[in-house]
Amino acid sequence: MADSRIINTTLIRDAIVQLIHEASFQLHPETRTTFIQMRDTEESGIARQTLDTLILNDDIAKAEQVPLCQDCGSVVVFLEIGQQVIIEGEQLNDAIHDAVAHAYEKYYLRKSIVADPLQRVNTGTNTPSFIHIDMVQGDKLGITVYLKGGGSENMSSLHMFRPTASEDEIIDYIVQTVRDAGPNPCPPLFLGVGIGGTADVAMLNAKKAVLRKPGSFHPVDYYRKLEEKILHAVNDTGVGPLGFGGRNTAAAVYIKEAATHIATLPVALNLNCHSLRYRGTIL
Amino acid sequence: MKPVEIHTPLDQQTIKNLESGTMVALSGTIYTARDRAHQEFQKLLEAGKPLPFDPSGQVLYYAGPSPTPRGKVIGAVGPTTSYRMDPFTGLMLEAGIRGFIGKGKRSQQVREQLVQWGGVYFATFGGAAAFLHTRVVSSRLIAFPHLGPEAVYMLEVADFPIIVVNDIYNGDLYESAISG
Numbered sequence: 260m261a262d263s264r265i266i267n268t269t270l271i272r273d274a275i276v277q278l279i280h281e282a283s284f285q286l287h288p289e290t291r292t293t294f295i296q297m298r299d300t301e302e303s304g305i306a307r308q309t310l311d312t313l314i315l316n317d318d319i320a321k322a323e324q325v326p327l328c329q330d331c332g333s334v335v336v337f338l339e340i341g342q343q344v345i346i347e348g349e350q351l352n353d354a355i356h357d358a359v360a361h362a363y364e365k366y367y368l369r370k371s372i373v374a375d376p377l378q379r380v381n382t383g384t385n386t387p388s389f390i391h392i393d394m395v396q397g398d399k400l401g402i403t404v405y406l407k408g409g410g411s412e413n414m415s416s417l418h419m420f421r422p423t424a425s426e427d428e429i430i431d432y433i434v435q436t437v438r439d440a441g442p443n444p445c446p447p448l449f450l451g452v453g454i455g456g457t458a459d460v461a462m463l464n465a466k467k468a469v470l471r472k473p474g475s476f477h478p479v480d481y482y483r484k485l486e487e488k489i490l491h492a493v494n495d496t497g498v499g500p501l502g503f504g505g506r507n508t509a510a511a512v513y514i515k516e517a518a519t520h521i522a523t524l525p526v527a528l529n530l531n532c533h534s535l536r537y538r539g540t541i542l
Numbered sequence: 543m544k545p546v547e548i549h550t551p552l553d554q555q556t557i558k559n560l561e562s563g564t565m566v567a568l569s570g571t572i573y574t575a576r577d578r579a580h581q582e583f584q585k586l587l588e589a590g591k592p593l594p595f596d597p598s599g600q601v602l603y604y605a606g607p608s609p610t611p612r613g614k615v616i617g618a619v620g621p622t623t624s625y626r627m628d629p630f631t632g633l634m635l636e637a638g639i640r641g642f643i644g645k646g647k648r649s650q651q652v653r654e655q656l657v658q659w660g661g662v663y664f665a666t667f668g669g670a671a672a673f674l675h676t677r678v679v680s681s682r683l684i685a686f687p688h689l690g691p692e693a694v695y696m697l698e699v700a701d702f703p704i705i706v707v708n709d710i711y712n713g714d715l716y717e718s719a720i721s722g
Contacts, residue, residue, distance in 0.1 A: 305565075305705070312667045312703075320618075320672035329608045329618040329671040329691075367617055369608040369691050379578075381690050410623040410646070410668070441716050443623050443646035445668040497720045501645070501668055503705065504719030534669050 261343050264398040268348030270542055271402065275358035278404040278538040279334065280366055283326045286317045289473035290510075290535055297447060297500070297507040306505030313500075313533055324366075327534050331368035332406030334359045334388035335466065339401035342394055352390060360384035371409065391463065403470055403539035411444035411532040417462060420524040426485065429454075429526055430492050436528055437493050437509070442502020444530040447510040450493065451529035452486075456517035458525050465529035468515035470537055477514060486512040500533070545703065551599030552640045552662070560662050560706045562713030567701040568664075572601045572643065576622050578692040579685070580630040587637060594685035594694060601641035602634065606691035607681070608671070616681040616697070620671030621645040624663070628652050635659035643704055647716055656708050664704035665715070677702045 298310035453464030499505025550570035608617035624644030645668035
């Protein structure tokens with residue numbers, strides 16, 4: 260049996276505080292490059308000005324340490340825990356919630372979480388965060404912190420297709436959803452598409468999909484081509500940056516597929532806003 | 543395109559000159575209000591009580607800023623999605639509000655109410671909240687402190703960049719965008 264490795268929750272806590280800080284105040288360099296490329300393909304003044312404003316926003320956020328967006332998000336935490344890892348210290352969920360509360364206070368981030376969906380009292384700490392754990396091989400612990408704003412989350416969608424549905428039917432559904440959402444989720448979007456699994460797995464995969472390395476291609480040729488087709492179709496809507504019109508309605512489309520039941524074909528959509536905020540590390 | 547410079551409160555002539563798609567630089571006082579503040583406004587008005595400020599010709603900004611860091615005027619302060627305030631907009635127009643700043647589409651009913659009352663809906667740059675914070679000169683919490691980020695702040699803004707989405711002529715910038 261392989262050797263076990265001990266990781267204390269103080270390390271996990273410190274890592275999460277750091278990741279929240281990085282994600283809140285600066286775009287990924289690749290995202291910024293994408294903004295510049297999109298600006299150069301836009302013809303209308305308002306679309307170019309919008310993208311220039313988003314680039315400037317990144318400069319100001321970093322220089323003045325003001326968050327990229329006033330909606331500092333729900334904190335979604337993905338952990339990939341190696342089977343040889345032994346976690347010591349606090350209860351793991353408590354350590355994560357502590358990290359979130361500490362980071363949101365320390366960095367003047369907006370606390371946007373209410374304790375109950377109907378009675379709606381703000382917890383004042385931006386906790387609880389939403390934690391997803393996968394067990395994997397090895398003795399490492401992977402952490403990804405994903406900050407998701409409420410406005411774009413509200414545009415999420417799930418459709419359970421017939422298993423015999425065509426690719427075109429799926430593309431039409433995606434285009435219609437993006438078109439109907441229009442300016443609301445703050446395009447250009449990073450569009451996560453979860454295909455297959457059960458309904459809940461598809462929704463989760465739509466979130467995980469956008470966490471793929473920025474600018475990377477889907478490893479499967481079939482899905483890489485489908486991503487390109489969807490991107491093209493979505494950009495033909497004319498919605499454009501922030502819905503003011505233009506060529507760039509989505510910056511990228513990321514599919515994450517999963518095995519599914521013979522009777523089902525779930526397709527879930529995560530319409531992430533232009534400022535895709537996540538950071539990851541491996542302990 | 544050079545933006546049209548306007549000041550709050552908005553008068554009728556100013557509103558008549560604003561057409562869908564016009565870029566505007568707004569200066570003066572505006573008031574933040576989002577979901578919960580609108581509920582509180584509704585309660586006050588239904589009880590026959592005044593709003594926490596004189597609404598005549600004033601502009602609401604659908605926004606909940608991030609906390610103000612030490613030494614700064616305000617934190618990040620971008621727009622929130624406007625449709626959530628649709629059910630309250632008729633009431634706000636009736637109370638005297640004439641401008642609304644947010645992001646995203648409004649209902650058909652709100653568009654009709656804007657025409658009826660002579661009000662304008664503007665968008666600003668969603669997700670450019672660090673940039674927009676540089677256009678705020680001062681901020682003061684004036685109502686509902688228990689609502690935290692959803693409290694009402696009086697903001698003094700200078701050349702705050704906004705775009706006319708819905709004018710008093712039933713124009714809609716977002717619709718024009720997707721109809722090519």
